[in-house]
Amino acid sequence: MSFVFSLLVSLGAFLFASTVWYITSSVDYFFFIWHPTLMAMVILMATQGIAILQKAETRQEKEGALNFHKLMQSITFLSVIGGFYITYTFKAENNAEHFTSPHGKFGLITFSFILIQSIAGSTLVNFPGVVGGAAKARAMYKYHRISGYFLLPLIWLTALGGTQADWTKSQFDHLWIWLTAAGMVLVGTVGNINSNKLKVR
Numbered sequence: 001m002s003f004v005f006s007l008l009v010s011l012g013a014f015l016f017a018s019t020v021w022y023i024t025s026s027v028d029y030f031f032f033i034w035h036p037t038l039m040a041m042v043i044l045m046a047t048q049g050i051a052i053l054q055k056a057e058t059r060q061e062k063e064g065a066l067n068f069h070k071l072m073q074s075i076t077f078l079s080v081i082g083g084f085y086i087t088y089t090f091k092a093e094n095n096a097e098h099f100t101s102p103h104g105k106f107g108l109i110t111f112s113f114i115l116i117q118s119i120a121g122s123t124l125v126n127f128p129g130v131v132g133g134a135a136k137a138r139a140m141y142k143y144h145r146i147s148g149y150f151l152l153p154l155i156w157l158t159a160l161g162g163t164q165a166d167w168t169k170s171q172f173d174h175l176w177i178w179l180t181a182a183g184m185v186l187v188g189t190v191g192n193i194n195s196n197k198l199k200v201r
């Protein structure tokens with residue numbers, strides 16, 4: 001069953017990201033399209049990076065999954081900085097007010113949360129001395145895991161908000177596709193939490 005749930009997560013994340021990339025590659029080019037393009041990468045990488053850890057069971061699988069997780073979340077980190085920079089400078093250049101829509105406000109919170117989560121996770125793995133040594137760092141993994149499970153729905157809600165922004169709807173207005181993708185990821189991720197009882201490591 002764990003395989004089916006993981007497949008649902010991957011397909012859902014890919015459906016969402018590829019739909020965004022379909023939109024951004026079909027509209028006339030302008031600087032802003034890099035915002036949804038990069039944020040779709042955030043959705044795909046952040047979601048996959050969690051799914052892979054959920055599936056790992058043996059020690060060897062966990063080691064491989066942790067490496068994959070680091071890679072995926074590093075791409076997430078860089079993409080979210082890029083995606084935020086694009087929308088922020090685009091609005092600044094057009095003298096538009098920042099963080100006015102619910103998506104923009106949620107986006108600012110989500111952006112900050114991703115930065116904190118990534119920096120904290122990377123510190124635990126790469127600089128365990130900061131928290132008092134490897135054993136202490138390992139004991140703190142569970143906080144990183146729990147906050148990750150808060151962050152993932154926040155990322156998805158923010159991205160769903162982006163799909164309902166006026167510009168996006170003027171290009172592509174099929175809510176059912178976004179909800180199908182999010183629903184697949186929700187079922188798959190929650191299903192895998194239960195089957196592994198949160199024992200990621």
Ligand code: HEM
Nearest residue numbers: 036039087088091098099101103104107108159162165167
């Ligand atoms: C985790 C993913 C995302 C984050 C963190 C995020 C973040 C943000 C932020 C902070 C703003 C406001 C910038 C400002 O006011 O200076 C914004 C604007 C915008 N975003 Fe996103 N975004 C995400 C995903 C998406 C997606 C997937 C789309 C489209 C499919 C999208 C479309 C838009 C649009 C059209 C705006 C301009 C209108 C508005 O401010 O509401 N975003 N985003």
